[in-house]
C-alpha cells in the first residue's frame with residue numbers, strides 16, 4: 001500500500017546553487033539525480049551573498065542552457081528570496097545537495113535543518129560527489145582561470161570559453 005502510494009506521487013526535486021560558474025561537479029550531480037526524481041528543477045540563486053558573483057544571473061543561466069538538454073524531466077529557473085518559498089511555487093519538496101568533503105557537511109546540515117523548519121514538507125537529499133570531482137569547486141576554478149591556467153578538465157566547454165573571455169586569457 002505504502003509502496004503503491006509512493007509510486008503514484010510525482011517527486012519534484014530542486015537542485016539549487018549559485019552556479020558561479022557551473023562545473024562538471026554540478027553536471028554530475030544533475031545527471032545522477034535525474035533517474036531518482038520525476039522532475040529536477042535547477043534553481044540558480046540570482047544574487048549569491050557569500051561572494052561577489054563573477055557571472056550575472058543571465059550568464060549563469062545561459063551557460064547551464066548550453067550545457068544541459070532541457071527535457072520534460074528538467075527545468076531551469078532563477079530565484080531570489082527563500083528557497084523553500086520558491087519550491088512551493090513548483091510543488092517541489094526535495095532539495096538535492098552535493099557533498100564533497102566532511103567539511104561541507106556542517107553548513108549543509110545547518111541549511112537542511114533550517115529549510116525543514118521553515119517548511120516541514122521539505123527534505124534534503126545529499127549526493128556524494130564522485131571522487132574525481134571532489135576537489136572541483138566554482139571558486140577554485142575561477143581562481144585557476146584568473147591565474148591563466150587551463151580549466152577545461154573541470155568545466156564544460158561553454159564555461160571554459162566564458163571564463164577565458166572574463167579573464168581575457
Ligand code: PNS
Pocket residue numbers: 016017018019045048081082083084110111112114115
Ligand atoms: O552553490 P551554493 O552557493 O552553495 O548554494 C547555496 C544556496 C543557493 C543553496 C543557498 O544559499 C540558498 O538556498 N539560498 C537562498 C536563501 C535561503 O533560502 N536561505 C535559507 C536557507 S538555510
